[in-house]
Amino acid sequence: MTTVNLLEFDLEGLAAFCEKLGEKRFRATQLFRWIHQRGASDFAQMTDLAKSLREKLATTARVEALPVITQHESTDGTIKWLFDVGDGNAVEAVFIPEGDRGTLCVSSQAGCAVGCRFCSTGHQGFSRNLRTGEITAQLWFAEHFLRQHLKRDDRVISNVVMMGMGEPLQNYSALVPSLRTMLDDNAYGLSRRRVTVSTSGVVPMIDRLGADCPVALAVSLHAPNDPLRDDLVPLNRKYPIAELLEACQRYLAHAPRDFITFEYCMLDGVNDQPEHAQQLVELVRSTGISCKFNLIPFNPFPASGLLRSPQPRVLAFAKALSDAGIVTTVRKTRGDDIDAACGQLAGDVKDRTHAAERMAQRRTVVLHPVRAAASKVSPAPPVSQGH
Ligand code: SAH
Ligand code: SF4
Numbered sequence: 001m002t003t004v005n006l007l008e009f010d011l012e013g014l015a016a017f018c019e020k021l022g023e024k025r026f027r028a029t030q031l032f033r034w035i036h037q038r039g040a041s042d043f044a045q046m047t048d049l050a051k052s053l054r055e056k057l058a059t060t061a062r063v064e065a066l067p068v069i070t071q072h073e074s075t076d077g078t079i080k081w082l083f084d085v086g087d088g089n090a091v092e093a094v095f096i097p098e099g100d101r102g103t104l105c106v107s108s109q110a111g112c113a114v115g116c117r118f119c120s121t122g123h124q125g126f127s128r129n130l131r132t133g134e135i136t137a138q139l140w141f142a143e144h145f146l147r148q149h150l151k152r153d154d155r156v157i158s159n160v161v162m163m164g165m166g167e168p169l170q171n172y173s174a175l176v177p178s179l180r181t182m183l184d185d186n187a188y189g190l191s192r193r194r195v196t197v198s199t200s201g202v203v204p205m206i207d208r209l210g211a212d213c214p215v216a217l218a219v220s221l222h223a224p225n226d227p228l229r230d231d232l233v234p235l236n237r238k239y240p241i242a243e244l245l246e247a248c249q250r251y252l253a254h255a256p257r258d259f260i261t262f263e264y265c266m267l268d269g270v271n272d273q274p275e276h277a278q279q280l281v282e283l284v285r286s287t288g289i290s291c292k293f294n295l296i297p298f299n300p301f302p303a304s305g306l307l308r309s310p311q312p313r314v315l316a317f318a319k320a321l322s323d324a325g326i327v328t329t330v331r332k333t334r335g336d337d338i339d340a341a342c343g344q345l346a347g348d349v350k351d352r353t354h355a356a357e358r359m360a361q362r363r364t365v366v367l368h369p370v371r372a373a374a375s376k377v378s379p380a381p382p383v384s385q386g387h
Helices: 011-020 025-037 051-060 120-124 132-149 172-183 203-212 226-232 241-254 274-287 311-323 355-361
Strands: 068-073 079-084 090-098 101-105 109-111 126-129 159-162 195-199 216-220 260-266 291-297 327-330
Touching (some): 011 172, 079 132, 090 132, 120 355, 172 203, 195 203, 216 241, 241 274, 260 311, 291 311, 311 327
Parallel strands (some): 159 195, 260 291, 291 327
Antiparallel strands (some): 068 079, 079 090, 090 101, 109 126
């Protein structure tokens, strides 16, 4: 008999499931706490639940983690897991300890259909969306494994970033219940600002997220003008910079004291020139958007044909933004020795999209003279599917 994996549910979903079993909704809260706060997977252990309910659960439900294929621990404490999601696909999650913070980087898809040229997940192509239970399972497993591993009773993971494999906003319906579980006080109780969704810019879903679950938003910008961004982040052809920034403004209306984090991967000779910094400053000034910039040193991989910007150039770029009053940080690379850094997450994906062929065709970055590019946000080009 097939059973339901209870990691698929947020509290609302679990309450509906309990009602179907003829149980009162408050039982769901107890069950939810057992699963997420205590890491229990064996219903027999849940002694404050009525025996009749435990018996019903034993025949209809299960709490099932994803099989771990490998676990690597870096000398800096970073831990990377490769999880089997079946059918030849594997996804990665990374734990990054830093002071009193513990951040888990979570995957949302097996592969990614956006196909950014500097991202190894993008180069692998797309296989499928993860289910809610597979997204939540990464946090459930990591939190309870780490409590044991680090011999701690209190919460280990204080922050979640949806920055693993995949474009979270292209898997919206599975993402949101998982986010709700992260925020739920009966589960992980993470505050809204400590859960970050990172997106390459799926404009309609930014609006929906703002209305449904306005967590912290990071936007992978990577270029200050449309021609360059079209090339680096193909989704830009569908949702160009001006539309993206307007969506960011609308998002902030849901969370007025928040800001957008713009991620900007520094690519040698491609998007790291003083002119690019200047264009970014103009973009931010013209829109008045409340934001921070996070410059990410590019983590190279051979198929990309791209190189990391030299450190002095990254620092000069950061200074140009800071001097213009834009809060700017440069991301530290963590877990380098275990390939756990951004964009190096390359689980195993059964590509259904022929990404490698498409990438090979687009191998050369077309460099557009920056000065010729409009300094204002350019008007929307005709809508075209980016990938
Ligand atoms: N799809 C989402 C989230 C996953 S990628 C997004 O694109 O935002 C998480 C971050 O890692 C993004 O900012 C992405 O641009 C960045 N990234 C991807 N490949 C990288 C690489 N090779 N080096 C450095 N950062 C990279
Ligand atoms: Fe997908 Fe993000 Fe990688 Fe782009 S950077 S290919 S959106 S995972």
